[in-house]
Amino acid sequence: MVTEDVRATADDIADMEIRGAATIARAAADALESQATDSDADSPAAFRAELRAAARHLRDTRPTAVSLPNALRYVLGNTDGETVAALRASVTDAADAFRQQLDRAQDDLGAIGANRLRDGDTVMTHCHSTDALACVKAALDDGKHIEAVVKETRPRKQGHITADQLREWGVPVTLIVDNAGRRYLDAVDHVLVGADSIAADGSVINKIGTSMLAVVARERGVPVMVAAQTLKLHPDTLTGNTVEIEMRDETEVLAAADRHQLGAPDVENPAFDVTPPRYVDAIVTERGQFPPESIVTLMRELYGDGTTEPWAE
Template sequence: MRSVEWHDGVLRLIDQRRLPHEMVILECETPEAVAEAIRTMAVRGAPAIGAAAAFGMALAALRSPASDRAALLRDLEAAARLLKASRPTAVNLFWAVDRMLRRAADEGLEDPQAVREALVAEAIRIAEEDVETNRRMGQYGATLIRDGDTILHHCNTGALATVDYGTALGVIRTAHEQGKRIHVLVDETRPRLQGARLTAWELLQLGIPFTVIADGAAGYFMRKGKVNIVLVGADRIAANGDVANKVGTYTLAVLAREHGIPFYVVAPTSTIDPNTPNGDAIPIEERDEREVLEIEGVPIAPRGARAANPAFDVTPARYITGIITEKGILYPPFDLHIRRALGLEQEDLRDVVALRGL
């Protein structure tokens, strides 16, 4: 199944907290349940969070007792606040919720039932668009992968982090499907081990060769000449090209620059936030210190130890070789090409990036 799936008025999610040891399907019937699934990382990955939030808004519409349009819109505004509060960094969440609110506010929807039906259809549309977007990014990104390459990958950006197929892992998947002989170095991605638990699990399903490495070992492999390219996802991209992604991404970008290794971010344009001028303006989620001090409830630090647990860090645009989107590969100057990516038709943007040697 897809990681985010709508079934007869119920949102079904793969509970990613339980992988790789067991496959458990979480069913959400209210926006509160969706918000809790996002907050607790039962569903994670910026595109998957966005799609789940869209279905959360659809559930809010279906569960609202409102008998008139104005009351329903008030209930939807309340659901939007709830969902937006579940995780602060991933901009796809805000993008999807705001898109659902705009659809609900369409004056052509004259009664509550019309609004409800429109929101379900819009959420399904957002999910389907995500799959198509990922496949396009895979095609663009795979042009950068050579036969025999070793790719360093951080966190999880595959089908589990999206509705289906994946962003950075989708690029790897496309290259593999094209017959390229590749190998993936999978950062374990402390503290929640999304690389060791989730990316490794996905690569096993796909039959793509990989090796799990400790986060701190990335520099060793780069210095040994065993990394050809680094691919990561993103939770928010600022207007100047700064990128917020799973903590540890900044370290990889600096190491890649030191060793002359291309560093690419793979993310849909819905992850770009034109209202955030730079990385300093991106809110960084601070999570429970127990995620650092424990592994699956087992303490790994002495009693009384304290921990800091930022979920993300910010990679300045100067360390990024390019940003792979569904509209093409964006290169510096990022501020210019981000504006064009958000404002031009796909065909026009393809001409823009073609001029930069794509």
């Protein structure tokens, strides 16, 4: 049986109470651990079946951030034992190792990303990415002065979370509406964003509006830096699969009252878009920085030629 805790985490991911690719991955590992801890399965087979069901339930929440299935794969792939007690302990160990890896990867990529930021630079951000913010934090810790132009990021305004975090770190922040992006590009040194998934050809899948920003940044000659730990590499794209773009509810765009007034137009609300590799200058990971076209080498090294679905029934 899938536990209440797992169901609550899945609901929070679907409702975006828990959001952002790395945070979702951590929550998924935590949820599998709680499933293992709370399970009253009386055989190893029953325990494993429950764990797979929990993983499927978590997997079905949001489709675009590959960090979610990658986290589930990591924990299930490291679950081992002949008894329920041994299996339970192995899930806890795997979840623990996963969390440590996540933290270390973010620290390491932050240090690498910080090398691209010079004292006095201004970055333009889109959405809220903990990987991208790790680069700014590391630059600040190096004693550099960094300023930020923060795009609001409609419809859910994750830019406010970014602005709050940066202000807390003492970074001067200018918040702008998304449509002001091009106007302010002349005042910035880097576009700095995160990623939900990176495809084998180096395409970057991130919050809707990232691709428009990247194209305009290229036109203005501003480099685009994507901060993405290797957990964001999408192994299925090695075999030609595309990344599913999540379509969210129209009420995020148009409140019911406005909808009534406007005569109920059709609304589409894609949460993410795809930025082609030619508009990206560097993908910064914990393993170093890569031109997008060469990320496939790292992807093959880490994920081989495809993936398994250890949660399958």
